[in-house]
Amino acid sequence: MAKDFSTMEDSNRSGNPTIHEVSDPARRLLLRGAGVLATAPLLAPLFGCATTGGAPRIGFKAIPPGVGDTLVVPEGYVATTLAAWGEPAGIAGNMPAWKDDGSNTAAEQAVQMGMHHDGVEFFPLAGSSTRGLLAMNHEYTDDGLLHVGGFNNMNAEKVLKSQNAHGLAVIEVQMTGGRWQMVRPSRYARRFTMSTPFEVRGPAAGHAMMKTGADPTGSRVLGTLNNCASAQTPWGTYLSGEENFMFYFGGGDNISAHHRRWGMRKDGFYQWEKFDARFDATKEANEPNRFGWVVEVDPMDPTSTPIKRTALGRAAHEGAWIAVTKDGRAVVYSGEDARFEYIYKFITRDRIAPGGAKANRELLDHGTLYVARFDADGRGRWLPMAQGQGPLTAANGFADQGEVVIKARQASDALGATKMDRPEWLTIDPNSGWVYCTLTNNSNRGQPNMPGVDAANPRANNSMGSIIRWKEDGDFDGLGFAWNHLVHAGDPANARAEAKGNINGDIYACPDGIAFGPMGVLWIQTDAHATQMYKGEFERIGNNQMLACDPATGQTRRFLTGPTNCEVTGVTFTPDGRTMFVNIQHPGETPSDRSDPASPGRFSRWPDFKPNGRPRSATVVVRKLDGGIIGT
Ligand code: FEO
Numbered sequence: 001m002a003k004d005f006s007t008m009e010d011s012n013r014s015g016n017p018t019i020h021e022v023s024d025p026a027r028r029l030l031l032r033g034a035g036v037l038a039t040a041p042l043l044a045p046l047f048g049c050a051t052t053g054g055a056p057r058i059g060f061k062a063i064p065p066g067v068g069d070t071l072v073v074p075e076g077y078v079a080t081t082l083a084a085w086g087e088p089a090g091i092a093g094n095m096p097a098w099k100d101d102g103s104n105t106a107a108e109q110a111v112q113m114g115m116h117h118d119g120v121e122f123f124p125l126a127g128s129s130t131r132g133l134l135a136m137n138h139e140y141t142d143d144g145l146l147h148v149g150g151f152n153n154m155n156a157e158k159v160l161k162s163q164n165a166h167g168l169a170v171i172e173v174q175m176t177g178g179r180w181q182m183v184r185p186s187r188y189a190r191r192f193t194m195s196t197p198f199e200v201r202g203p204a205a206g207h208a209m210m211k212t213g214a215d216p217t218g219s220r221v222l223g224t225l226n227n228c229a230s231a232q233t234p235w236g237t238y239l240s241g242e243e244n245f246m247f248y249f250g251g252g253d254n255i256s257a258h259h260r261r262w263g264m265r266k267d268g269f270y271q272w273e274k275f276d277a278r279f280d281a282t283k284e285a286n287e288p289n290r291f292g293w294v295v296e297v298d299p300m301d302p303t304s305t306p307i308k309r310t311a312l313g314r315a316a317h318e319g320a321w322i323a324v325t326k327d328g329r330a331v332v333y334s335g336e337d338a339r340f341e342y343i344y345k346f347i348t349r350d351r352i353a354p355g356g357a358k359a360n361r362e363l364l365d366h367g368t369l370y371v372a373r374f375d376a377d378g379r380g381r382w383l384p385m386a387q388g389q390g391p392l393t394a395a396n397g398f399a400d401q402g403e404v405v406i407k408a409r410q411a412s413d414a415l416g417a418t419k420m421d422r423p424e425w426l427t428i429d430p431n432s433g434w435v436y437c438t439l440t441n442n443s444n445r446g447q448p449n450m451p452g453v454d455a456a457n458p459r460a461n462n463s464m465g466s467i468i469r470w471k472e473d474g475d476f477d478g479l480g481f482a483w484n485h486l487v488h489a490g491d492p493a494n495a496r497a498e499a500k501g502n503i504n505g506d507i508y509a510c511p512d513g514i515a516f517g518p519m520g521v522l523w524i525q526t527d528a529h530a531t532q533m534y535k536g537e538f539e540r541i542g543n544n545q546m547l548a549c550d551p552a553t554g555q556t557r558r559f560l561t562g563p564t565n566c567e568v569t570g571v572t573f574t575p576d577g578r579t580m581f582v583n584i585q586h587p588g589e590t591p592s593d594r595s596d597p598a599s600p601g602r603f604s605r606w607p608d609f610k611p612n613g614r615p616r617s618a619t620v621v622v623r624k625l626d627g628g629i630i631g632t
């Protein structure tokens with residue numbers, strides 16, 4: 001079975017009603033045109049170079065589908081790499097060199113770049129477009145590449161090395177002589193691993209379900225796990241989602257209904273529970289409750305303690321993204337990438353305060369959490385997840401708000417929220433206020449004994465994925481919305497109707513990363529798995545890729561193709577829009593997600609191309625040869 005963890009995760013057997021109605025393409029087309037063009041800007045433009053005020057300017061020449069173990073960008077563009085897995089992160093006095101045989105120790109890995117780069121955000125230093133910080137996620141490890149001998153003879157040192165290759169990194173980067181490089185050492189450089197203390201805040205802090213032998217206060221957790229997508233807050237911090245945390249825990253033979261609902265299995269995928277007792281849920285049943293949160297980091301303060309924001313709800317969080325209401329409150333959108341799980345929004349009680357991270361330290365701790373219901377008529381509702389309201393009572397297993405957020409899936413089941421096809425990244429159009437969310441795929445949709453198709457998830461055996469979007473009634477705090485699909489991904493040459501899609505332009509499958517960039521361009525990144533690629537319905541689609549889309553017309557153009565079996569994920573820009581940073585994750589991914597340590601370069605040797613060398617995740621820096629704005 002594929003070890004793309006989100007495709008393993010399928011634990012929603014709640015009896016929510018589903019809407020057995022296929023979407024009406026004609027109506028959605030109408031909504032699309034009317035909605036995007038008729039709305040006023042609700043967010044300040046993210047870039048100094050404002051958009052063209054209408055259609056985004058997409059000026060590059062599209063590239064063909066990606067083939068071979070190479071990264072390709074359009075004519076007139078250049079791509080370089082930095083901060084590959086294993087390079088020293090730049091922590092003063094502790095910069096051990098990368099060894100290409102897996103022999104770096106766990107302690108060395110703790111101060112080197114982690115594995116499997118994912119979401120990434122550029123934080124300019126003093127507003128600069130040539131010097132800043134990159135905060136990024138290291139989602140998971142391929143232990144076949146990480147260690148000498150891979151998973152063979154697993155031991156405590158290997159588990160610690162895997163834990164130290166997870167987490168986050170903050171690094172400093174600078175462009176000198178036209179080339180971006182890491183600044184080493186840097187006073188900002190940090191790694192966050194499974195040993196880093198995180199403060200728990202919000203309604204689950206100190207809750208009985210959060211207390212463990214090592215932390216009787218239930219308010220201090222060591223580490224963050226499986227961090228996937230990223231975002232920046234308007235107050236200058238970094239948000240990261242803890243995604244498939246449950247695959248790190250072993251549940252034994254008697255798994256509780258609560259942990260079963262969250263996908264716990266007998267054995268963890270990484271064997272951590274055999275060497276680190278806190279991942280053995282038969283011994284420490286509450287430890288899994290301490291993961292699945294959105295974490296917030298202040299990259300500008302290297303002494304700051306990162307925070308788990310429990311008011312935003314627990315989920316297999318892809319990430320979290322912020323819009324701002326006209327009166328200055330934050331609205332946090334998030335989803336959970338698992339089959340048949342949900343999309344959330346949180347509206348803060350208070351307004352964003354001037355004064356940056358310190359002034360907004362408690363902002364995300366107070367407010368109301370909602371889960372989305374997409375109705376068949378193109379309308380939707382945000383259902384409040386407030387203890388004591390509707391079905392969320394003590395009698396139903398929700399004794400307090402802490403229990404509601406820890407059991408957010410069960411609460412969403414009870415509220416009748418819509419079960420989605422794996423919500424991945426979200427992004428908000430700074431011009432129109434429409435919110436976009438990738439639904440990457442769901443092969444179980446409409447299969448026997450599985451939820452059927454509904455208006456928002458209209459394709460059975462959805463191998464290709466879709467992008468859904470909605471516009472709130474009034475402001476971002478609206479509790480009703482209009483929705484439609486930007487696109488259903490696929491290849492019109494496919495025989496199966498559900499795999500053809502309706503892409504206007506270059507074809508792709510399994511949209512995952514998505515973000516608005518300079519000039520109002522919607523950037524789309526893809527993550528088809530090694531088990532799917534290059535054959536059958538995916539034959540003509542090629543390597544995973546990044547495309548530029550005009551959200552008003554849906555017109556889509558291929559911009560970047562990655563090396564063999566990689567995922568393209570995470571994108572961020574300098575304020576001037578002239579440098580793009582993109583993460584390439586798991587080049588050479590194997591169908592099992594575990595490389596053979598005897599042939600680490602079997603599928604890819606990107607980016608070093610050393611004989612029998614290891615493929616490495618890395619950050620790619622894209623510039624235009626003429627120094628222009630990316631995408632134009
Ligand atoms: Fe980590 Fe849902 O991708």
Ligand code: CA
Nearest residue numbers: 228424512513
């Ligand atoms: Ca993803």
Ligand code: CA
Nearest residue numbers: 004527529567
């Ligand atoms: Ca992937």
Ligand code: CA
Nearest residue numbers: 424440512527
């Ligand atoms: Ca994915």
